[in-house]
Amino acid sequence: MDASDEIFTPHGRHLIAGERVGAPESFASEPAHGPAHRFAAGTPELVDRACRAAEAAFETFSRSPRAARATFLDRIADEIEVRAPAITAIGTAETGLPAARLEGERGRTTGQLRLFAEHIRDDAWLDRRHDPALPDRQPLPRPDLRLLQRPVGPVAVFGASNFPLAFSTAGGDTASALAAGCPVVVKGHSAHPGTGEIVAEAILAAIAACDMPPGTFSLIQGGSREVGQALVRHPLIRAIGFTGSLAGGRALFDLCAARPEPIPFFGELGSVNPMFVLPAAARTRGAEIGRGWAASLTMGAGQFCTNPGIAVIGTGPEGDALVAAAAEALGDVGPQCMLTDGIAEAYRAGRRRIEAAPAIRPVHTTRSEGRTATPNLYQIDAGSFLAEPALGEEVFGPLGLVIRTRDPEEMERLARGLKGQLTLTLHMDDPDTDLARRLLPILERKAGRLLANGFPTGVEIAQAMVHGGPYPASTNFGATSVGTLAIRRFLRPVCYQNIPHPLLPPDLA
Numbered sequence: 063m064d065a066s067d068e069i070f071t072p073h074g075r076h077l078i079a080g081e082r083v084g085a086p087e088s089f090a091s092e093p094a095h096g097p098a099h100r101f102a103a104g105t106p107e108l109v110d111r112a113c114r115a116a117e118a119a120f121e122t123f124s125r126s127p128r129a130a131r132a133t134f135l136d137r138i139a140d141e142i143e144v145r146a147p148a149i150t151a152i153g154t155a156e157t158g159l160p161a162a163r164l165e166g167e168r169g170r171t172t173g174q175l176r177l178f179a180e181h182i183r184d185d186a187w188l189d190r191r192h193d194p195a196l197p198d199r200q201p202l203p204r205p206d207l208r209l210l211q212r213p214v215g216p217v218a219v220f221g222a223s224n225f226p227l228a229f230s231t232a233g234g235d236t237a238s239a240l241a242a243g244c245p246v247v248v249k250g251h252s253a254h255p256g257t258g259e260i261v262a263e264a265i266l267a268a269i270a271a272c273d274m275p276p277g278t279f280s281l282i283q284g285g286s287r288e289v290g291q292a293l294v295r296h297p298l299i300r301a302i303g304f305t306g307s308l309a310g311g312r313a314l315f316d317l318c319a320a321r322p323e324p325i326p327f328f329g330e331l332g333s334v335n336p337m338f339v340l341p342a343a344a345r346t347r348g349a350e351i352g353r354g355w356a357a358s359l360t361m362g363a364g365q366f367c368t369n370p371g372i373a374v375i376g377t378g379p380e381g382d383a384l385v386a387a388a389a390e391a392l393g394d395v396g397p398q399c400m401l402t403d404g405i406a407e408a409y410r411a412g413r414r415r416i417e418a419a420p421a422i423r424p425v426h427t428t429r430s431e432g433r434t435a436t437p438n439l440y441q442i443d444a445g446s447f448l449a450e451p452a453l454g455e456e457v458f459g460p461l462g463l464v465i466r467t468r469d470p471e472e473m474e475r476l477a478r479g480l481k482g483q484l485t486l487t488l489h490m491d492d493p494d495t496d497l498a499r500r501l502l503p504i505l506e507r508k509a510g511r512l513l514a515n516g517f518p519t520g521v522e523i524a525q526a527m528v529h530g531g532p533y534p535a536s537t538n539f540g541a542t543s544v545g546t547l548a549i550r551r552f553l554r555p556v557c558y559q560n561i562p563h564p565l566l567p568p569d570l571a
Contacts, residue, residue, distance in 0.1 A: 070148035072256040074101040076108060076283055077266060079115035080276035083108065089284045091255055094158030094399050094433065101255045104285030106292035109247075115277030116216035116245035117298040122275045124213045124243040127568070132179040134272040135241060138232060139172035139179075141264035141271075152256040153226050158399030158433070163362065164227070171227040174234055174523045174544075178241035181525075181546040187211065188569055189555070205560045210570050211553040213243035215300030218293045220314075221251035221258060222305035223401050224365045224458075229543075230254070231261040231281060235303030235328075238548040240278070244300070249293055250283045253402045258283065294318055294327075301552055304329040305367070305543065308456070308534050315537050328551050329537040330530065332456040333484040334371035335518050336465075338473065338501060340494035343515075344380035351489050352387030355462065356395070356437070358517035359388075363398035363435050364460035365405070368485050368518040371457060374444075374465045374476060385464050389426040389439055395460070397434035405458060406433045412457030413438050419453055421446035425464070435459045444472050448479045470497050477501055482532025482539070483509040485518035508532060510542065 075082040085102035092098065123131075142149065146168060153164040181187060188211050195206035217239040221230035228234065236246050250258035262281040269278055282289065294302060294317045302318060304311050304327065311329035318327040339351055358370055373388075375381040400406040410430065416422060421442050428436035437460040444467045447453050453463065467473040480486075486509040490498050498514075505512055510531035521529050527545035530536040536543075541551050563571060 070152045070256070070260060072099045072101065072152070072259045074099060074259070076102055076104065077259070077262045077281040078108065078112045079119075079280055080266060080269065089252065091156060091252075092402065093155045096155035099256055101259075101283045104249070104282040104289040106288055108282055109289060109292040109296060112247045112280035112282055113216060113293070113296045113298045115280060116247055117277075119245045119275035119277030120213075120215055123245055123278050125567075126243065126274070128182045128185070130272065131241060131243065132183045134268055134274055135175045135179040135237065137268040137271055138265050139175040141267045142168065142172050142232060142261060145260055145264055149227070149257065149260055152260060153254065156254040156256055157226055157401050159226075159362070159401075167225060167227045170523060171232055174228070175232065175237045177523055177546060178237045178549065181549065182241050185569065187546070187549055190570065195560070208558045208561070208566065208570050209555055210558070210567060211550075212556045212567070214552050214554050215244060216298055217244045217246050217301050217303060217552055218296075218299045219246055219248045220290065220302070220304040220306060221248060223251050223253045223405065224367070225305070226251070226254040226257040227261065229305045231258045232265055234543050234548055235305075236279075239303065239552045242549050242552040244552045245275075245278045246280075247293065247299070248279070248281045249290055250281055252284045255283050290314065291317060295321060297323065299325065301325055302327045302329070303543070303551070306331070308332040311537065326551070327537050328541050328543065330367060330484070330543055331534050331536060333367060333482075333531065333535040334454060334456050335368055335483055335485045335487070336372040336374055336480060337370050337487040337489060337517075338477070339373060339375040339381075339384060339489045340491070340497055341376055341380070341470075342491040342493040343489045344375055344384060346491055348375070348380045348384040349387035352384035353391045354517060356388045356391035358519045359462050360392065360395045360398070360437050360460040361519050363400050364437075365401055365458060366519050368521060370485075370487065370518055371461065372463050372465060374467060374473060376473070377466045377468055381464075381466060385425060385439075385441065388462065388464075392426050392437040392439055392460075392462075395437050397430060397436050398460070400433050400435050400459065403433050406430070406435060409435050409457065409459035409461070412459065413461055415452065416440055416457065416461065416463065419450050437461065439464070441466060444468070444476045448476065454481055470500070473497075474500060474504065477504045477508070480508050482535040484529065484531045484535045485509055485511045485513060487513040487516065487518060489515055510535065510539070
C-alpha cells in the first residue's frame with residue numbers, strides 16, 4: 063500500500079499504563095498539510111499517574127530476563143513496521159517532511175531498537191567484575207566483591223521536534239532506557255502528536271504481546287510548561303532524556319539540579335558543528351567542498367542537530383572559490399517547509415541576529431515567509447567572530463557562516479575559542495597533516511565526534527557512535543544519545559559484598 067493512500071485518524075488521547083485517557087483541555091495539531099486533529103492536553107495529575115505506574119512496573123520490568131527485554135524491543139520494531147504506511151502518512155502531514163525522509167527515519171528507529179535488542183543479548187554491557195574473597199590476606203582480609211550495572215528507575219523522555227520517530231516516542235532515549243530495564247514516560251512533542259500516538263500504540267501492542275507490565279510505557283501529549291516541569295520534578299523519575307533547544311533544555315536541567323534529590327539530565331541542546339578547511343584541501347578541491355557544504359547545510363531545511371553551520375577557511379583565492387561555489391549552489395535551493403511555524407519564525411529571527419552583528423558580510427541572502435525557509439550565507443573574519451560570542455550560537459535552519467583566518471595560527475586560536483560541539487570536521491589532504499596534528503588535540507576537547515573529509519549530517523546507528531559533546535552541545539559530556547553506549551545513561555553500578563549466592567541477581571549468579 064502506498065503511504066499516501068493510508069488514512070489514520072488519531073483518537074487524541076494519552077496512553078497511560080495501557081489505557082487511553084482523556085483530559086478536560088485539548089489542543090489542535092498544526093499540520094503542514096491536511097486536516098488538523100485535536101488531542102487531550104497533559105496535566106500534572108496525569109504526569110503523576112504515569113510516573114506511579116512506571117514505578118509500579120519497575121520492580122518487575124527491571125528484573126525481567128535480558129532475553130525477554132530483547133524480544134520486547136524486537137516486537138516494538140515489528141509493530142512499528144506493521145503501521146508503516148499510516149506512520150508515513152500522518153508524519154508527512156504533521157511535519158512537512160517528505161515521505162522518503164520519514165521512511166528512512168522509520169528504518170533508523172526500528173534499526174536502533176533491534177540494535178539494542180542484540181546489544182543486551184550479549185552480556186558485555188553489564189560490565190561484570192569480581193574480586194574473590196581473600197580471607198587470609200594480611201593485614202586485613204578482603205571480602206568477596208561483585209559489580210553489576212543495574213537500571214536506575216523510571217526515565218522521562220522529551221520528544222524532539224525535528225525527528226518525529228528516531229528521537230521521539232520510540233527513539234533512541236526510549237530504546238536505550240527500555241533496554242536497560244527502565245520504564246519510560248514520554249512527553250510527546252506538540253509538533254507531531256499524531257505520529258507520537260500511533261508509535262505509542264505500537265509500543266502498547268508489544269507490551270501486551272510480550273506480557274510486560276502495563277506501566278512500562280506511557281505517553282502524555284501536549285500541555286503547558288507545567289506538564290514538563292512536573293515530569294522533571296516528579297520524585298519517582300530517576301533520569302531525563304531530552305533533545306531540543308538550548309533555552310528549554312537548560313531550564314529543565316536547572317530544575318533537575320534544584321530538586322531535593324537531583325537527578326541526571328541528558329540533554330542534547332545545540333551545536334553549529336564547524337568545519338575546518340585546511341590549506342591544501344582548499345587549493346585542490348575548495349569549490350567541491352563548497353558545493354558539498356551547501357548540500358549538507360540545506361538538507362532537510364537545515365533542521366538537523368549536526369547541520370554544519372560554520373566553515374573555517376583561510377583568506378585568499380582558495381577560500382574565495384569555496385565561498386563562491388557554496389553561494390552558487392545555495393542559489394539553486396528553493397523554499398523548504400519547516401517543521402512548525404514557530405521554528406520558521408525562529409529561523410528568521412536567527413538570520414536577523416546574524417545580520418546585525420558587526421563585521422558581518424552578506425554573501426547570499428534571501429527572505430522567507432510563513433512556514434518556509436530559504437538559505438542564507440555570510441562571512442566574517444576570525445577576530446570579529448571571537449569578539450562576538452553570540453555568533454557561535456545555533457541558527458536552526460539552512461544558514462551558513464564562513465569564518466576567514468589569516469594563517470594557521472589564527473585557525474588554531476579560533477579552534478581554542480569554540481564552545482562545545484556535537485561534531486567537528488577537518489577537510490584535509492596529505493600536505494595538511496602537520497596542521498591537522500596540531501588542531502586535533504584541541505578539537506578533541508570540543509566535540510563528541512570528529513570527522514575527516516566528510517559532512518556531519520547523518521549519524522550512523524552503531525556501536526562506536528557518539529552523539530553528544532561538551533556543553534552547550536549536551537549537558538553531559540560523558541554520554542551519547544546514539545549508539546549502544548547510550549544505555550549507560552540509565553544504569554548505575556552496584557557492588558555486592560559477601561552477598562549469598564542465592565540472593566545475587568541472575569546476571570551475577
